Amino acid sequence: MRVDIVTIFPDMFREVFQFGIVGRAVKAELLSVAVHDLRDWTTDKHRSTDDSPYGGGPGMVMKVEPLVAAVEDVIARSSIEDARRVLALMSPRGVPLSQARASEMSKLDHIVLVAGRYEGVDERFLDVTGADEISIGDYVLSGGEIPAMVVVDALTRLLPGAISDPRSAEVDSFSHGHLDFPHYTRPAVFRDLAVPEVLLSGNHAAVGEWRQERAIADTRRRRPELLNNESVHLSRS
Ligand SMILES: C[S@@+](CC[C@H](N)C(=O)[O-])C[C@H]1O[C@@H](n2cnc3c(N)ncnc32)[C@H](O)[C@@H]1O
Structure with missing residues (x-):
């Protein structure tokens, strides 16, 4: 399985997938994880990924252009067919992650996860890409990076061969x-x-x-x- 994660804080992922079952799955090549810096898809000299909200109000909103460009690029580079992929924005407004959903996702070949920040992302990102929204629970974190780690961990332990005795996951x-x-x-x-x-x-x-x-x-x-x-x-x- 290939996992691509789009974030403005790629350094947060530097060590997290090196330990335990996920670390072993990566070493055994059951799983490969690539973390992408959203700023690589910005086009202005400040490499902006956010802007103030239309309609006013507090906080900033993640801009649609770099997010769509990043996701389209990552998907095109993978050359994996769409039916074998889930593209998901981490979001407290999403469908709460369940073991059943993790199990479904673990049967696919490509998972693309987008970590939001600030007040969230421009809604048109979802309109254009058709991304799902996944929540990890009814509380609000400051970013989608930890939720993305949670998703990767939950579905990795369901990959055939990831756990030495599959009965433990059952x-x-x-x-x-x-x-x-x-x-x-x-x-x-x-x-x-x-x-x-x-x-x-x-x-x-x-x-x-x-x-x-x-x-x-x-x-x-x-x-x-x-x-x-x-x-x-x-x-x-
Ligand atoms: C501060 S939150 C934005 C919260 C948003 N204004 C709301 O109330 O729904 C910033 C980002 O953190 C991530 N996030 C926060 N809580 C989450 C949760 N429970 N599940 C998944 N992602 C979450 C999302 O990517 C979100 O875009």
Whole structure:
């Protein structure tokens, strides 16, 4: 999979994709990430990427011309067919990212992410490019760089071969419409807190049943709305 990110702060990405599962996916060439400085597509001597808003009001708005030029260039250079690509602007106004969306995106060949700044981007960027808008949650960050990192991380762990044991992604929270079960490792007792007996029993069927029950019970208590979703599949592991 190829990921292109357009930003005015490319240095923010210098190290973030070098660690853990994403770092290994890059080394194994399952994933290649290119980060582009939006200023490379500006045409004025100040290399401006923003301007004041029509209609007045606080803050600045990202200009449409460099954004469209950058995205069109990046897409043309990729020579990947449009049907295999998602182009998305990171935006709190977008559709919230879900595990299902990350899974869909992980099956594509090309992801182009645009990080906004200031008050946001000129709306005509969306009109011209047809970009999707992806939110990472109902709160406002100062820029789209961290949301772009979140998207890359979420979908990389779903790439075939990115996780050494693919079962771990299959039992993760949200994969089956409920939260993950709780995990324990040694020691068996810590400050009088013992690991649930069944996990030490060696009885795989009983362990699977306990995990399934805990996953559902915890989901019911913490995120009951997830269980109202018809796509809930009970997973045994
Ligand atoms: C300060 S925010 C702009 C917020 C915008 N005025 C609004 O209220 O919807 C600047 C940029 O940060 C990014 N951003 C902020 N919060 C985000 C979120 N929850 N999800 C995705 N991107 C976000 C977007 O790229 C956005 O253009």
